[in-house]
Amino acid sequence: MTTTHATGTREEWLVARLKLLAVEKEFTRRGDELVQQRQALPWVRIDKAYRFDTEQGSVSLADLFRGRSQLLVYHFMFGPDYKAGCPSCSSIADGFDGIAVHLANHDVTLTAVSRAPLEKLLAYRQRMGWTFPWASSAGSDFNFDFNISFTEAQQRDGEVEYNYLRGRHAMDATPAPEPVVQFAANCGTDAQTYARDRPGMSAFVLEDGAVYHTYSTYARGVDGIWGMYQWLDRAPKGRNETGVWWKRHDEYARG
Structure with a gap:
């Protein structure tokens, strides 16, 4: 069975991952600034x-x-x-x-x-x-x-x-x-x-x-x-939601 998601070589993945890493680092820096603003509230x-x-x-x-x-x-x-x-x-x-x-x-x-x-x-x-x-x-x-x-x-x-x-x-x-x-x-x-x-x-x-x-x-x-x-948010398919799927932890079928 062929996946419908984009595939590539390890080298191609690494190039894309490094681009994403730069975005993640900027997100982290912005998050640190947000924390400081939150703590500065009166x-x-x-x-x-x-x-x-x-x-x-x-x-x-x-x-x-x-x-x-x-x-x-x-x-x-x-x-x-x-x-x-x-x-x-x-x-x-x-x-x-x-x-x-x-x-x-x-x-x-x-x-x-x-x-x-x-x-x-x-x-x-x-x-x-x-x-x-x-x-x-x-x-x-x-x-x-x-x-x-x-x-x-x-x-x-x-x-x-x-x-x-x-x-x-x-x-x-x-x-x-x-x-x-x-x-x-x-x-x-x-x-x-x-x-x-x-x-x-x-x-x-x-x-x-x-x-x-x-x-x-x-x-x-x-x-x-x-x-x-x-x-x-870090799983391959993300939240992948079409509606309410979660339950209380004691309500899932035991498998």
């Missing part, structure tokens, strides 16, 4: 007294740092009416345990935060075999203030402010996009309820007893922490 002091339910009881945002000076929060899509966590967030979270220990030893705490009750989160974490800390923001404005969760009224009126844009987003379309319908059913809820929570991550710093918000990113902004995609 810090915003947080004076609101958020409370979270955790395995250690009710805690403040400062307590989530666990004695460290930096906090990374993954906004995990698990609304109060979900029966299970979002499959996409679950595939991202599969990589947390391996890196959390390294971050913890570099003055950074990594935690997930969701609106579902703590008992739901911990039961799902046990099912997935994870150990990273997970806090419930149930009853708190935290998710709403960081534009990661929305009310039914905001969704109905097209007043959702997500990824720094206010209006009606793709997830709010009627009828709902097929992937949203599919994921909602997979989480045991309907598309509109599912879409009231969105993915993202936020960063915070603790200095002299004060907590500051330093950075948040949403939507495709979480691609960089989605481990499977970083590997697929």
Whole structure:
């Protein structure tokens, strides 16, 4: 069988690879500049007294740092009416345990935060075999203030402010996009309820007893922490997607 992809000699491949290497090096340099710009953002002091339910009881945002000076929060899509966590967030979270220990030893705490009750989160974490800390923001404005969760009224009126844009987003379309319908059913809820929570991550710093918000990113902004995609982007056929193909890791057929 003959491949449909371009083929060549080792020498031809090396010439093309060296051209690509120059582009990759420039991409890396631009990435370093982007990191510096991200870290140069002004810090915003947080004076609101958020409370979270955790395995250690009710805690403040400062307590989530666990004695460290930096906090990374993954906004995990698990609304109060979900029966299970979002499959996409679950595939991202599969990589947390391996890196959390390294971050913890570099003055950074990594935690997930969701609106579902703590008992739901911990039961799902046990099912997935994870150990990273997970806090419930149930009853708190935290998710709403960081534009990661929305009310039914905001969704109905097209007043959702997500990824720094206010209006009606793709997830709010009627009828709902097929992937949203599919994921909602997979989480045991309907598309509109599912879409009231969105993915993202936020960063915070603790200095002299004060907590500051330093950075948040949403939507495709979480691609960089989605481990499977970083590997697929280097695979021969890339992402090679025609629709939703991934599942929770315990839902694949065992072979």
